[in-house]
Amino acid sequence: MRTSKLYAPTLRETPAEAEVISHQLMLRAGFIRKAAGGIYNYLPLAWRVLKKIERIVREEMDAAGGQELLLPIVLPAEMWQETGRWDVYGDEMFRLKDRHGRDFCLGPTHEEMITTLIRDEVRSYRQLPLLLYQIQNKFRDERRPRFGLMRGREFIMKDLYSFDRDEAGLDISYKKMYDAYSNVFTRCGLTFRPVEADPGAIGGKGSHEFMVIAEAGEAGIVYCDGGCDYAANVEKAELHPIAAPAAAPLALELKDTPGTKTIAAVADFLGLPADRTVKTLAYATDKGLVIALVRGDHEVNEIKVQNAVGCIALEMADEAAIAAAGTSPGFMGPIGIKNAIVVADNTVMKMANTVVGANQGDRHYVNVNPGRDFTPDIVADIRLIQEGDPCPRCGTPVKAARGIEVGQVFKLYTKYSRKLNATYLDENGQEQVMVMGTYGIGISRTMAAAIEQNNDANGIIWPAAIAPFQAVVIPVNNADPGQRELAERMYADLTAAGLETVLDDRDERAGVKFKDADLIGYPLKVTVGAKAVAEQRVEVKTRRGGETHFFPLAEATAAVKDLLAKL
RNA sequence: CGGGGCGUAGCGCAGUUUGGUAGCGCGUUCGGUUCGGGACCGAAAGGUCGCAGGUUCAAAUCCUGUCGCCCCGACCA
Numbered sequence: 001m002r003t004s005k006l007y008a009p010t011l012r013e014t015p016a017e018a019e020v021i022s023h024q025l026m027l028r029a030g031f032i033r034k035a036a037g038g039i040y041n042y043l044p045l046a047w048r049v050l051k052k053i054e055r056i057v058r059e060e061m062d063a064a065g066g067q068e069l070l071l072p073i074v075l076p077a078e079m080w081q082e083t084g085r086w087d088v089y090g091d092e093m094f095r096l097k098d099r100h101g102r103d104f105c106l107g108p109t110h111e112e113m114i115t116t117l118i119r120d121e122v123r124s125y126r127q128l129p130l131l132l133y134q135i136q137n138k139f140r141d142e143r144r145p146r147f148g149l150m151r152g153r154e155f156i157m158k159d160l161y162s163f164d165r166d167e168a169g170l171d172i173s174y175k176k177m178y179d180a181y182s183n184v185f186t187r188c189g190l191t192f193r194p195v196e197a198d199p200g201a202i203g204g205k206g207s208h209e210f211m212v213i214a215e216a217g218e219a220g221i222v223y224c225d226g227g228c229d230y231a232a233n234v235e236k237a238e239l240h241p242i243a244a245p246a247a248a249p250l251a252l253e254l255k256d257t258p259g260t261k262t263i264a265a266v267a268d269f270l271g272l273p274a275d276r277t278v279k280t281l282a283y284a285t286d287k288g289l290v291i292a293l294v295r296g297d298h299e300v301n302e303i304k305v306q307n308a309v310g311c312i313a314l315e316m317a318d319e320a321a322i323a324a325a326g327t328s329p330g331f332m333g334p335i336g337i338k339n340a341i342v343v344a345d346n347t348v349m350k351m352a353n354t355v356v357g358a359n360q361g362d363r364h365y366v367n368v369n370p371g372r373d374f375t376p377d378i379v380a381d382i383r384l385i386q387e388g389d390p391c392p393r394c395g396t397p398v399k400a401a402r403g404i405e406v407g408q409v410f411k412l413y414t415k416y417s418r419k420l421n422a423t424y425l426d427e428n429g430q431e432q433v434m435v436m437g438t439y440g441i442g443i444s445r446t447m448a449a450a451i452e453q454n455n456d457a458n459g460i461i462w463p464a465a466i467a468p469f470q471a472v473v474i475p476v477n478n479a480d481p482g483q484r485e486l487a488e489r490m491y492a493d494l495t496a497a498g499l500e501t502v503l504d505d506r507d508e509r510a511g512v513k514f515k516d517a518d519l520i521g522y523p524l525k526v527t528v529g530a531k532a533v534a535e536q537r538v539e540v541k542t543r544r545g546g547e548t549h550f551f552p553l554a555e556a557t558a559a560v561k562d563l564l565a566k567l
Numbered sequence: 568c569g570g571g572g573c574g575u576a577g578c579g580c581a582g583u584u585u586g587g588u589a590g591c592g593c594g595u596u597c598g599g600u601u602c603g604g605g606a607c608c609g610a611a612a613g614g615u616c617g618c619a620g621g622u623u624c625a626a627a628u629c630c631u632g633u634c635g636c637c638c639c640g641a642c643c644a
Contacts, residue, residue, distance in 0.1 A: 012593060012605065013579045017637055027578095037636065091568095092643075109644045143568070143642055151643085159644085218643090315641065408644075440644065458604095476603050511604040518604090529603055 001469065003504040003516075008045050010516050020216045022451035023148025025460050029520045038145025038153035042444075045520065048468040048500075049447050050156060054135050056187045056465065057158050057441055064180040066131040066160050071113045073137065077103035079112040083419045088312075094139045094153075106139035111416045111438060114161045119422040125165050128424060128434070129173055133160035135443065147216065149448040150404065156444040162437040165426065167413070170435045174206065174411055177439045181210050181407050184441065189463025190450060193403065195221045196232040198303050199410055206411035209233055210441075211403025212449035221403045222385050227394030234400075235303040237385040238392040241346035242295075250353050250367040258362045261330030263296040266355060266364055273297075277355040278348055278368070280332040282322050282340070285311035289325050289340040291332065293348045293356075293376065294383050300345075301384035308343055308380035326359065333357035334374040335365055344376035345383045404449040405442070412436040454544075460521030461544045464567040471560060472502045472522040476510045476529035486553075487528040490538060493557045494526070499564065518543065523567050524560060542567065 008030035017034070018024040026032045031046035042050060058068065074096075080086035086093075086103075094106040107113065114132060122130060138157045145153050162173035178194065185192045190212050197209040211221055211233075223231035232238075260266040267274045277296035282289060283305065290309055292300050306314045322329050325340050333356035334342045348354075353367045356374075365373070387400035417423070417434040426432050447466070454461040464470065471494060475487035484505075491503040502522065504513045510529075517525050527539040536553045540560055544567065551559040 009577085011578055015578065016573085016580090019638070034636090089644095111644085138644085140644080144638095144640090146638080157644090410644080438644075474603095479602070509602055509604085509606060511602090511606080514604045516605085527603075531603095 001502045003502055004506050010519055020147045021455055022448040025451055025455060045468040049466050050443055052466045053443050053446050057184055060180040060184045061133050064176040066133045069132055070134050071110050073107050074104050075107050075113055079116045083112055083416055092140050094141050108138055108140045110159055115416050115420045115422050123424055125424055125426050128163055128165050129169050130163040149444045158441040158443055160439040163434045166435055170411055170437055174437050177409050185210055187465055189465050193231050196236050198236040208409050209405045210407035212406050212453055213401050214404050214452040215402055216452050217402035217404040219403050219405050222398040222400050224391040224396050225399045226396035230391050230393045234385055239381050239383050239385055241350050244350045244352055247352040249369045252373050253366050254358055255364055255366050257364045280357055282317040282332060283314050284317040284321050285314045287311045289317060291340045291342045292382055293334060293344040295347050299384040301382055304382040305343055308378050308382055309341060328361045331357035331361055333359055342376040343378045343382055346379055346381055349379055406446045406449050407441040409439045412438050459519035462521040462523055464523045464564055467523050469500045469502045469522055470564055471499055471524040471526055472504055472517045473526045474504045474513045478507050482533040483528050486533055490526055497557045497561060
């Protein structure tokens with residue numbers, strides 16, 4: 001490819017709409033252009049990267065026994081109504097009607113379609129396990145698309161579905177996918193970490209997310225750096241109750257604590273550390289008002305509360321809802337509260353002579369002993385893990401990081417196969433429900449994640465395996481026939497040797513070409529200047545690390561190939 | 568959906584407070600000089616000031632409505 005013909009409009013300045021680095025660089029380097037919020041055009045450079053990622057994904061999926069197919073994007077409503085997700089998905093689903101008024105949606109995911117596809121034709125245990133996948137655009141009308149390709153409304157996803165006879169089979173399929181995903185992201189040159197995840201609304205029990213470690217990541221993760229390899233999404237990370245020092249229970253007492261609406265204020269007023277108090281938060285849910293209790297210095301993990309209560313919707317209750325429950329913001333507590341589900345963190349139950357709000361303004365109870373003075377409806381681990389908390393496996397203090405979720409693997413069990421009647425006959429002629437798994441990779445998000453993790457002040461630094469081109473040849477002065485000729489020759493030789501090469505044949509000054517090359521992020525830059533012509537050698541610079549090598553012309557092609565292989 | 572910010576040339580922005588001929592930088596085109604890290608000189612093209620309505624002799628500017636975009640929050644297979 002010649003730069004003079006390449007459709008890659010680069011920008012000197014960063015468009016104002018882009019906040020995160022991957023978004024900025026993809027716009028500046030001419031990879032993407034926006035069509036609407038969260039919807040992008042992929043220009044030739046981006047498309048080349050995406051195809052490379054897809055290729056790696058295909059190879060790994062095929063190696064793991066997957067078969068590629070292609071399901072429709074436009075999906076009829078009926079199957080979604082069968083599983084109940086037509087309603088559950090809500091506004092996040094792009095919906096449309098055909099000319100007859102029949103309901104359709106643009107596929108946000110394909111559990112329904114794949115399951116209804118195979119249920120009639122897979123009838124025997126002999127046909128299982130079955131691993132089917134596709135790579136396709138997905139549509140989710142996100143409430144808030146953001147960060148360029150990181151959270152779009154239309155995005156490219158690989159989705160694989162496994163169908164097994166039983167849970168043992170699912171475990172095998174799940175392991176294959178887990179390993180395949182590790183291979184994919186390793187081959188893409190990414191620093192990532194599989195973490196335990198909360199399965200969320202899709203249901204099922206086991207789940208891991210593959211997180212590319214990056215500051216711009218939307219997800220918080222914790223990992224054990226010492227004793228073991230535990231790693232989890234903060235939403236999921238378990239915490240064992242912390243034992244409190246033994247203390248003789250004192251008599252419950254109601255105290256005036258004027259103006260102490262925060263834990264810090266109460267603790268200060270009573271002369272106690274925050275970890276001797278209990279924090280109470282109120283949530284409005286589809287099951288009514290929920291009061292969550294954690295130790296004063298801890299934070300509530302809302303996902304865990306949601307799971308403990310078994311509710312679908314959960315948000316902080318407003319003042320009106322709190323007042324309706326007969327309590328007062330800043331002075332809420334479990335003692336005497338009515339019309340609310342009280343959920344206590346397991347650590348709270350270990351506390352003695354603690355402090356809770358008295359459900360009336362400016363008053364707290366002191367010397368509160370959980371179990372004696374109040375009995376929660378639910379006791380569970382509802383605490384949000386923080387850096388330094390003990391690893392649930394080995395007790396070593398955990399580290400915190402941020403991650404971009406580029407893949408997720410789920411054990412669905414029979415959640416969809418049961419609702420959609422995907423059954424088979426076993427050896428004994430008994431009808432059994434298929435056991436399913438679902439496995440996604442965000443292809444376009446992986447591209448963005450790769451940039452988040454690989455960039456510098458000058459632009460993108462592509463991992464060689466997914467770079468749009470592997471090398472760029474730059475004649476320093478295009479007006480010099482000797483340089484032009486030598487550059488043409490290098491370009492032809494490298495191309496013939498199977499390297500994806502760009503020749504920057506533009507009549508631009510060297511600086512412009514170097515800047516564009518760095519911005520786009522070609523792994524290798526082959527520079528042809530006056531010295532190269534005089535001495536019959538070329539200069540090759542690596543984008544990552546910036547080392548410069550000189551090679552005699554005769555050896556240049558082999559040396560470039562060699563260098564690339566080492567990247 | 569709640570809160571905040573922004574829509575003026577391809578990109579980055581000024582002009583809006585106080586209404587009066589729409590500007591600057593970059594980029595683009597043409598001519599010339601230059602040529603190893605975003606050159607210089609000269610000429611030129613390019614804008615319904617997001618959209619609609621209103622006030623006014625006169626609206627980018629004031630008022631009302633509306634659409635879009637970005638950020639924070641909520642939410643997120």
